Amino acid sequence: MIDVTTKKPLYVSTDGDATPYIMVPVQQIDDIRALLDANSISYWVDEEAISVDGKPEVTVINLRHGVNPRSVQQILDRAP
Amino acid sequence: MALADEIKKLRDDSLAALDEAHNYYSHTKSAWRLLQQFLRQGRKVTIRNLATGSTVEEHELPALAQKYVTGYLTSATFQHFVSLFEDFVFGFLRAWLIEDPRSLSKKQLTFGTVLESSDRIEIVRTVVERELVDLAYDRVDAWFKYLEKTAKLGCPTQGQIEQLAEIKASRDVLVHNRGAANAKYVEKSKGFARFREGETLEIPEQYHRESWQLIRQVVTDIANAGIGKLP
Numbered sequence: 001m002i003d004v005t006t007k008k009p010l011y012v013s014t015d016g017d018a019t020p021y022i023m024v025p026v027q028q029i030d031d032i033r034a035l036l037d038a039n040s041i042s043y044w045v046d047e048e049a050i051s052v053d054g055k056p057e058v059t060v061i062n063l064r065h066g067v068n069p070r071s072v073q074q075i076l077d078r079a080p
Numbered sequence: 081m082a083l084a085d086e087i088k089k090l091r092d093d094s095l096a097a098l099d100e101a102h103n104y105y106s107h108t109k110s111a112w113r114l115l116q117q118f119l120r121q122g123r124k125v126t127i128r129n130l131a132t133g134s135t136v137e138e139h140e141l142p143a144l145a146q147k148y149v150t151g152y153l154t155s156a157t158f159q160h161f162v163s164l165f166e167d168f169v170f171g172f173l174r175a176w177l178i179e180d181p182r183s184l185s186k187k188q189l190t191f192g193t194v195l196e197s198s199d200r201i202e203i204v205r206t207v208v209e210r211e212l213v214d215l216a217y218d219r220v221d222a223w224f225k226y227l228e229k230t231a232k233l234g235c236p237t238q239g240q241i242e243q244l245a246e247i248k249a250s251r252d253v254l255v256h257n258r259g260a261a262n263a264k265y266v267e268k269s270k271g272f273a274r275f276r277e278g279e280t281l282e283i284p285e286q287y288h289r290e291s292w293q294l295i296r297q298v299v300t301d302i303a304n305a306g307i308g309k310l311p
Contacts (some may be wrong), residue, residue, distance in 0.1 A: 048106060
């Protein structure tokens with residue numbers, strides 16, 4: 001799945017021992033949620049959306065404990 | 081200060097502190113999220129902690145930001161919500177019992193305590209404090225049984241008490257067991273337990289917010305019911 005604001009693929013950040021997360025434009029959040037729900041992925045979404053310099057708002061999807069970030073990345077990569 | 085005014089002040093102060101704590105959570109999280117966005121744009125950042133001597137650079141910061149937001153910040157503010165709630169419940173009971181200490185009339189004191197007290201109110205305060213210190217170590221459902229016996233407010237509901245018991249048990253696991261759910265957590269939480277023994281406790285944002293909302297609601301309900309019972 002492509003980030004419509006950056007035109008780059010969405011990716012799951014897995015740095016260090018932190019909870020894996022995906023930074024996403026708010027305008028795509030419904031599509032991504034539907035995709036994760038359809039694949040029974042447990043997650044929660046930040047309740048803040050941040051816009052910098054008038055650019056599109058961005059929020060964060062946090063993957064729950066035990067979710068395999070690689071399988072989520074594959075799901076994102078396969079999505080149109 | 082009249083008891084009704086004292087309870088109003090306690091309610092308003094508690095609600096303001098809860099709002100402030102939630103704003104702190106939201107704004108601090110936003111600051112870290114902003115940093116993550118800036119770093120994605122290729123900004124260079126170095127942060128040196130002069131106390132520990134540690135230095136972190138831009139490639140390390142996204143992971144730290146995520147860990148701080150979903151770990152330390154969420155846990156610390158959640159614990160603070162629970163502390164504010166305890167402070168309210170015991171502040172309410174303290175004010176109520178000092179105003180009407182008849183339910184404590186069978187409590188015993190040493191004559192020395194009486195001699196050391198300057199007046200009747202100081203004696204009453206001493207007895208009330210002892211009573212509440214014992215109660216504070218008891219379970220959440222015991223707090224509310226005591227509140228009902230003392231003030232007969234008819235709130236919070238049994239369902240709310242059970243949810244609050246799980247919230248308090250989560251707080252205890254974070255403070256005393258490094259975030260690992262144990263048998264005590266499962267037992268105290270009853271049907272509301274979110275984790276099994278041995279699992280790592282998580283505080284997802286929705287749970288964090290719902291806990292804050294429940295505490296806010298119960299603070300408001302108890303205070304308003306108390307004020308409503310006073311002449």
